[in-house]
Amino acid sequence: MIKYILSAIFIVMGIVVLATAMVGNFRFGYVLNRMQVGATSDTLGAALIIIGLIIVSGFNATTVKLIVMVMFLWFANPVSSHFLARTEIITNENIMQECEVVRHDSI
């Protein structure tokens, strides 16, 4: 019984995080800010939901599969968001209007 309550808490937390990502997507205007909220909240949201599922399933082969899923998501997610951000910054001519540029270490 406690198992189900605990996993329900985790899954609801994950859904809340993903819903936050959606709200953020509508509130921000500029591409990069939207992407920050959308793509990167996925990391925590998906992980929380899968932790909830792991608690339900207990310790067996399914758990390992779910952990492999989290690892795959966490390796693939940064790559896609990196490419989107890079394309945006290379192709946008008015990037200075949207964000301020800071340089460290005299580059």
Next chain:
Amino acid sequence: MYVLLFLLWIALNGRITAEIVAFGVVIAAAVYWFMCRFLEYSLKSDIRFFKNFFRTLQYMFVLLVEIVKSSFAVIKIVFSKKLDIQPQIVFFEAPLKSDFLRTILANSITLTPGTITVDVDENRFCIHALDYTLAEGIEDSVFVHLLMKMEESYND
């Protein structure tokens, strides 16, 4: 790594029988050979990994903590009444030499909500941050220190 591949095979099968174990030994060996031959993987990098095992665990833990912390920061920004954010593009240098560790650093920066690695050129990193507070102190964060320690042990 061979053991890891074998365990993954067993886990994906979901049960242990004689046939599955026999097939697993052969297939794990084939995959390991492929990794050594084409992905520049070797026994040496295995040993290097085991020397850094505890540091790797520590790094994963720090990464988790950072993800949760900055997630809350981003959630707070999203639900704040006025969206007064100052997005920034930050350039900084990280003194890392190996490509692998640079990739790890870039991936962890992108994985933490609120910051995205835009470009990596030699040891120059270009980061986009949702708000200037999220980019503060990024040029000598915990990640960089831990990876520096790992790199030192690589040269031993």
